[in-house]
Amino acid sequence: MAPLKRLAAWLSDLRLAIVLLLLIALASAVGTAIPQGDSPVSYIDAYSSTPWLGLLHGEQVLQLQLDHVYSSSWFLALLAWLGLALILCSWRRQWPALVAARRWIDYRTPRQLSKLAIAESLPCPNGNQGLAQLETVLRTNGWQVQRQPQRLAARRGVIGRAGPLLVHTGLVLLMLGAAWGALAGNRLERFLAPGRSLDLLDRDGTSQLTITLDRFAIDRDPAGRTEQFRSALHLQGGSQALNAEISVNHPLRHRGITIYQADWSLATISLQIGRSPVLELPLQAYPELGDQIWGLVLPTRPDGSEPVFLSLESEQGPATVFDADGQQIARLRPGGPAVDVKGLPMRVDAVLPASGLLLKRDPGVPLVYLGFAVLLVGGGLSLVATRQLWAIAADGTLSVGGLCNRNLAAFATELPQLLQQVRAPDVNTAPTTDQQG
Template identity: 35%
Template structure:
């Protein structure tokens, strides 16, 4: 039995004397925080979740960016998905452990000490305080009344008095530590079970999420799990343009519908104004032109897809080819740069034939008239699932509250009545000057108390000798001036 007890006691001693002091060390916490901040910045600067070919093309070995940053370094260290790497999650866990150790070994004991009260029973104890004074002719009850009016919570014991206020200032650091732990927990949850998807959906279409581009190792990304019995319908997509022709804002009117087609929710989204439903957030992220609707002479309406030409021409353009002969041996090309309705027409020889607009009939040749009916846009949606976001929001809310609480000064005062003298002193953990001014105001109020008529005294004291009935400050610590 002793064989098992001694190793266990040795482990306990190691945890208490070595491990906990190491984890609670402020220098360790600051170092971990700076490392987390540094790698978080790298995750913002470096593109995340791209394929290997992307990094090989943009971060070649020669010349290496900054002399060392190549695709091999990025891929080896996992900087392509830094927030999900084991070492980054390990840093978060270690930082959280350090905060927890500091909370239990320092902050909670400090709060426990602040909540308890101690009484001074010897005058020399007041000499150690930042502010102290020696009074005459004032009783303990009068002091108690004045301190109570200044918000101090008071405790009595015989001829001693202890008061405190601002206990929230001691609770604040604990709230800050707890809020940071909640934020870390939310970040870890989001990185493990969250996912990101992108969908390009034509105006008027209904879709469910299929194009998952990034997901945590524990994320459930099958459609039946994500959306179950509902889908998203794009009621309308449109773009507002400025007078100069630049894009001002683009919008998507989205409806959440069930299997029977009933509308469960609806919202018009735009940049920085997403739709949230079923634990998913739908952001307006991009747009495109999906197809064109046109008629040749009196033909039926043709609905022809349009393709992006950005890679070929180096600009944001969309184009399509329209046959103008039944055997498709000849045709024209239509190219546009936006949804404002202007299109450029090119012949089969590549020469421009002019321009046209939506709703306008244009003669291509003597026997053919082109009538553009509509340009159909596609909304680019980014869909995110991050179950850790509520925890992160809660953590940041508590963090702001804890920071505000931490600015509250925790002030303490002691009073001791010894014979005809009364010893008065106090200390605070911050705002020392304001605290001393407050105590000086208390002393001034005490001195302003009405005194007995001197003529009733059997013996009139000399001016150099203060009367026991007359309050006076006989000693004031220089630091309080």
Template identity: 35%
Template structure:
């Protein structure tokens, strides 16, 4: 058993981890992820089977092979939640993690190590090196400290460095990418998307799920509901829509209001990890009276106008109890304008809200038009992790631009050997070293009597 465990550890450490940390493998995985991500933006996601049959028929097949059957079998209709796409993300994350632990962390450990040069000949291999006469090692230490260097000094030797955070930058970048991948995988497995069309005054629970992850059931709320207090539209003077508004209340199981907000486009309602966006609208029904009857309500059906291709909503209102006669009511929007047509399609009257007209011997009064709000509802527990990853990515990119500079010095009698190197911004480093040397006071040589 012990030998088997040792064999597994050896294979893991010496074969699997180096294979995962291979740069070519990481690049290939990244290109595959990018390719399938592009495919997911080109091919419509989450549509019905009939939609794909209509837009991707067998004959002629798009590009000679892309048909609705290929899309549905491979899972190109739900790329970002498919098992093979998530597997690519996990494999790419494993490659990043292996690279971080196998390469980046050892490189950081090497960068943190330091040593002294003990021979003048050693300075010849440094990119920047000089010999100074009449300069003190202590003065160099003080000048480097003023420039932000951390100085290590022992007897006649000195080592100084700054910008070690620049070596941490790539690790931050790798960690941020791992967080982004983890957030994306978590969101794909536990998140869901729903759509609801709800008339004003009605209460609903989230049920019309259009997309969901394998473990998303726990995220779908069962202990609270939403009431649409009112939906309305602001129109511009030209008649064009300016903004949609929905006054929403969140209710607990007892029906008590626990939150209330008015949402509009780009201002959603967020409650316990679920976000409700204003996405669409519709006209649900019309309320009216005939003579002195109680208020009656009939649903409105969305129709397509033959004149301008726009949308209108209409219904048929009976004017006799035996339904032998009636009129057609049409409205183009929620501004409260109604057109009344007879059975032959002749325009009888135009009404506004609370307006009345005589039709077939009865008085028709329009009381109210009821709008419906179209809500897109999303829950994605991975979003905070993704945002954290992007924040760490920005820090990592900034840190990566910090130069890691190192300086060595050796005092041999009256000669001070100084050298250094940096991993970037070579010209700036040279200028800095010149300034350091100029800031050092020059000591007077002692007079020697003959």
């Protein structure tokens, strides 16, 4: 049993909990700095020539599970270790402290009170009257009082002792919710063009929810810079239907799934070449040319020869046309007139943007919210000072002593003010006694 007690004492040590919190914070910072959930090839390509922090190549990032920090085995082990430490600390320290605070302590002699953190005494010829006055004063100020012959005990703010226990409980719930979400949650990112739908299937392969993008708009400032993305969605799940709009920082939560407005892209370009009908052609991203460059390669001859490259940076255009040598030969504005390209009149009818939707299913979110709520309540209660006071009437003296777990200076100021209210009646009755004499 002794080794187990030593192990429990080590696990519940405050210094160990602080070290674990620092490690978790450092791991969270790494998870923020390194993109999470991308394909393994992207990490190898990104850190092949420039290692992360000059230390880790792509292969090492994958080996250390830094591509999925929050669901990695070592991060979940840190959470479990910290949760165990908090549970042991609550069991060995916080719960006994709460039980002890609720138990009345009976001091019987003035000598015991003189050893407390705060101790005072005042003359009191009538001990019962002085205790009765003190009891009235204390109850008026919100104290709980236990009265016994020639002595009393009082306390206030005992609920504050539950604060640390609730803080630990909230942290444990928070970590359980985070771990549950990391292990059982799902994440899906898709680009949808207006009018297109996305079907979410359950494990049986049947449609659980259909998400249709009715409309997508990009708000821009006068200089043409992107300010906000907005998606009007239609959600159909069984007999239930819902129309909602999402934007950046304003997601939608529906049936356990959170839909975020994450990004945008260009989906298609509508072209008319010569006398052909308007052709709707898909656009492709070219990250090697820039962060937001889309385009397509288009042949200008029936045999596929003499291709040109059309590139766009936004749905507003213009579409810049380059020949096979990379020379700019034309600029086409959506809705504008046709321009000659390699002997062919070419016109851009419209450019269709696509909405980038991020869908997350996190079953641990309710537990995380509950943990935050319990944590806030516990933090608030931890600010409540627990004060205890004892008074003993003996030999014409009222001896008073007190303890406080925080802000002892305020209690040292409050106690004389309470005793002053006990002295006041004695002062008022003194002239009457002299006059009668």
